[in-house]
Amino acid sequence: MSARPLxxxxxxxxxxxxxxxxxxxxxxxxxxxxxxxDAGMKLTDRPAALAIILGAVFVGRLLMLGWRAxxxxxxxxxxxxxxxxxxxxxxxxxxxxxxxxxxxLYSGRYVIDVGILVLTYVMLGWxxxxxxxxxxxxxxxxxxxxxxxxxxxxxxxxxxxxxxWTALPVAGLLAACWGVMLGFPVxxxxxDYLAIVTLAFGEIIRVVLINWTNFTGGPNGVxxxxxxxxxxxxxxxxxxxxxxxxFFHVPYSVTQRFVFLYYVILGLALLTNWxxxxxxxxxxxxxWEALREDEIACRALGINVTITKLTAFAxxxxxxxxxxxxxxxxxxxxxxxxxxxxxxxxxxxxxxxxGLGSQLGVALAALVMIGGTELFRDFAEYRMLIFxxxxxxxxxxxxxxxxxxxxxxxxxxxxxxxxxxxxxxGRG
Amino acid sequence: MAYALQQLINGVTxxxxxxxxxxxxxxxxxxIGMINFAHGDVFMVxxxxxxxxLTLLGxxxxxxxxxxxxxxxxxxxAIAAVYGWTIERVAYRPLRGSFRLAPLISxxxxxxxLQNFVQVSxxxxxxNLQPLIxxxxxxxxxxxxxxxLSWMQVLISVVTLAILAVFTWLVTRTPLGRAMRACEQDxxxxxxxxxxxxxxxSLTFVIGAALATVAGLLFLLYxxxxxxxxxxxxxxxxxxxxxxxxxxxxPGAVLGGLAIGLIESFWSGxxxxxxxxxxxxxxxxxxxxxxxxxxLGRADVEKV
Numbered sequence: 001m002s003a004r005p006l007x008x009x010x011x012x013x014x015x016x017x018x019x020x021x022x023x024x025x026x027x028x029x030x031x032x033x034x035x036x037x038d039a040g041m042k043l044t045d046r047p048a049a050l051a052i053i054l055g056a057v058f059v060g061r062l063l064m065l066g067w068r069a070x071x072x073x074x075x076x077x078x079x080x081x082x083x084x085x086x087x088x089x090x091x092x093x094x095x096x097x098x099x100x101x102x103x104x105l106y107s108g109r110y111v112i113d114v115g116i117l118v119l120t121y122v123m124l125g126w127x128x129x130x131x132x133x134x135x136x137x138x139x140x141x142x143x144x145x146x147x148x149x150x151x152x153x154x155x156x157x158x159x160x161x162x163x164x165w166t167a168l169p170v171a172g173l174l175a176a177c178w179g180v181m182l183g184f185p186v187x188x189x190x191x192d193y194l195a196i197v198t199l200a201f202g203e204i205i206r207v208v209l210i211n212w213t214n215f216t217g218g219p220n221g222v223x224x225x226x227x228x229x230x231x232x233x234x235x236x237x238x239x240x241x242x243x244x245x246x247f248f249h250v251p252y253s254v255t256q257r258f259v260f261l262y263y264v265i266l267g268l269a270l271l272t273n274w275x276x277x278x279x280x281x282x283x284x285x286x287x288w289e290a291l292r293e294d295e296i297a298c299r300a301l302g303i304n305v306t307i308t309k310l311t312a313f314a315x316x317x318x319x320x321x322x323x324x325x326x327x328x329x330x331x332x333x334x335x336x337x338x339x340x341x342x343x344x345x346x347x348x349x350x351x352x353x354x355g356l357g358s359q360l361g362v363a364l365a366a367l368v369m370i371g372g373t374e375l376f377r378d379f380a381e382y383r384m385l386i387f388x389x390x391x392x393x394x395x396x397x398x399x400x401x402x403x404x405x406x407x408x409x410x411x412x413x414x415x416x417x418x419x420x421x422x423x424x425x426g427r428g
Numbered sequence: 429m430a431y432a433l434q435q436l437i438n439g440v441t442x443x444x445x446x447x448x449x450x451x452x453x454x455x456x457x458x459x460i461g462m463i464n465f466a467h468g469d470v471f472m473v474x475x476x477x478x479x480x481x482l483t484l485l486g487x488x489x490x491x492x493x494x495x496x497x498x499x500x501x502x503x504x505x506a507i508a509a510v511y512g513w514t515i516e517r518v519a520y521r522p523l524r525g526s527f528r529l530a531p532l533i534s535x536x537x538x539x540x541x542l543q544n545f546v547q548v549s550x551x552x553x554x555x556n557l558q559p560l561i562x563x564x565x566x567x568x569x570x571x572x573x574x575x576x577l578s579w580m581q582v583l584i585s586v587v588t589l590a591i592l593a594v595f596t597w598l599v600t601r602t603p604l605g606r607a608m609r610a611c612e613q614d615x616x617x618x619x620x621x622x623x624x625x626x627x628x629x630s631l632t633f634v635i636g637a638a639l640a641t642v643a644g645l646l647f648l649l650y651x652x653x654x655x656x657x658x659x660x661x662x663x664x665x666x667x668x669x670x671x672x673x674x675x676x677x678x679p680g681a682v683l684g685g686l687a688i689g690l691i692e693s694f695w696s697g698x699x700x701x702x703x704x705x706x707x708x709x710x711x712x713x714x715x716x717x718x719x720x721x722x723x724l725g726r727a728d729v730e731k732v
Contacts, residue, residue, distance in 0.1 A: 024510040028480050029473070029549045036555055041483040138529070185717050192463055193716055196671045200709035203664070211702040345536045352533045385544035391537030396522045399530035
């Protein structure tokens with residue numbers, strides 16, 4: 001950070017200090033390992049691991065200092081970079097859409113499966129974006145609506161034997177009702193108080209799902225949830241006339257079902273995107289953004305803050321519910337374990353990392369975070385560790401998100417980019 | 429009556445531990461206005477460090493319980509303080525002055541890092557400690573139900589009250605405390621008046637981490653079993669306590685901690701154990717609806 005020229009001695013001293021701090025951090029937790037035995041705890045030492053970590057810290061710090069001191073002069077300023085990214089966004093968006101539409105044509109089952117996962121989070125991100133990005137209400141319990149949607153679909157379809165497409169709107173509407181119900185008591189709360197109460201609601205819903213055994217199945221969840229059908233055509237290999245393979249006279253393969261699921265979630269995600277883009281232009285959507293910028297001014301101008309906040313919660317919850325219903329039908333099984341706080345945190349970090357309010361940014365962030373974590377599938381136990389480190393690093397490097405510019409929803413004359421620094425993030 | 433008294437004792441003990449963690453949340457919130465989500469995990473790291481320290485001392489043949497506890501605590505608090513300092517330096521300081529959600533996400537990331545770091549380095553299994561402070565006082569015996577106050581519970585209350593007394597002295601009577609309160613009122617003004625705000629904020633994190641280690645030590649001794657995930661629920665509840673008491677207010681944090689502890693233990697005792705978190709969180713929501721700035725918090729006056 002400092003502007004003084006870096007001498008090799010200073011760099012070495014700095015790196016040595018960092019290593020000393022790292023030694024403090026890691027001497028006990030990496031250098032020593034506790035193992036439970038019958039006769040109490042046993043400690044084993046791991047000097048080699050500790051030495052490797054400390055060496056890595058030393059070298060890493062030196063490289064970082066070197067990069068800071070000798071990086072090429074004339075690096076573009078953050079604002080120029082942001083403008084460049086946003087300008088490129090005009091072309092990147094359609095290219096990504098084209099890639100997403102054609103993905104199943106040239107990739108295998110595994111990639112399609114990851115694609116489904118990424119798109120689920122894109123959809124959740126776009127849904128939460130309405131609440132956090134547009135209306136500026138910090139919601140840490142978004143997973144509650146995801147859970148309501150998933151359980152609604154699971155219970156409706158297994159109890160009343162209705163299909164995915166009938167139950168989907170019901171699941172979405174139920175989630176939206178919950179959005180309004182949970183929204184009511186928190187209308188007066190702002191900022192971090194709102195955040196903690198929404199978080200509490202998320203936890204309450206999860207605890208109820210675990211413990212209300214005769215309704216939700218408790219920790220065992222609901223299984224045998226019906227798969228979605230294409231106009232009544234099933235994706236099974238039974239050879240019956242009402243299966244997809246038999247109807248179109250193509251050989252059956254499991255991939256067909258994945259491709260179908262992929263297009264379902266792509267369609268749902270694009271619907272979310274389209275609705276939120278359209279909503280932004282309605283008086284309602286403009287009221288959301290006005291609320292984010294200044295609640296007092298909103299009241300002064302006669303905007304009904306209650307209705308505005310509740311609709312934001314309801315719309316966000318609606319799409320969360322849709323995504324939940326899709327999740328249930330994709331898995332064929334739901335249990336409370338899928339709806340922990342970490343999911344809420346994940347979706348919120350996707351929204352913030354994408355650059356609040358930017359549709360393209362959210363999609364990119366979901367791709368980077370979910371797809372990126374998927375790359376580390378082989379290092380299962382290090383996966384979340386890497387995810388956490390990536391979250392911190394990306395936040396520190398780009399606190400305003402990947403796409404940090406906004407296009408005004410409505411403008412007189414030419415639409416100009418607004419730098420993210422000038423957009424309020426909402427207080428409530 | 430006897431049963432209620434027992435629940436009261438258990439609730440106060442639990443509340444003391446929550447209160448100690450909540451103080452760390454509320455201090456950081458007061459000064460830089462961010463939810464330090466990783467604080468619950470610093471508590472967990474503190475508990476692990478204490479257990480490692482105790483096992484190590486046991487290996488050296490130090491069997492006197494008070495000496496072993498004191499030494500293990502000092503070492504653990506020192507290392508946890510390094511954690512607090514590093515977290516602030518690495519994940520929060522670069523984001524200071526950025527918009528409000530950036531440090532929150534960074535803190536969530538830090539919490540994930542700490543949890544998984546401990547899981548990877550120390551394993552996911554529960555680690556146990558045999559009770560170091562056995563014995564209890566029988567307070568009363570009513571119809572075959574004995575109300576017991578264990579020495580452990582006495583220790584927890586005494587240690588917590590002592591620590592809080594020292595801490596209150598620190599905040600109200602020392603130059604560091606004055607600097608902290610000044611930063612809390614107005615960071616920019618404080619720095620204009622010559623307070624090293626970076627240093628003050630770092631020290632706040634260091635003190636918070638040390639308090640969390642005390643809580644971790646007490647948790648370890650009380651429950652005798654820890655794993656890498658204890659920080660999450662304890663952290664959420666302690667933060668709930670801080671908000672309930674009015675975030676930014678130190679007595680409020682302890683009061684909120686006691687309230688959450690009592691609600692939890694009475695609900696477990698009289699209604700149902702699985703729904704104890706629902707009760708705690710519902711009370712939080714209800715209190716906030718009627719008192720939007722918590723029990724002892726100052727109302728947020730918005731200037732236009």
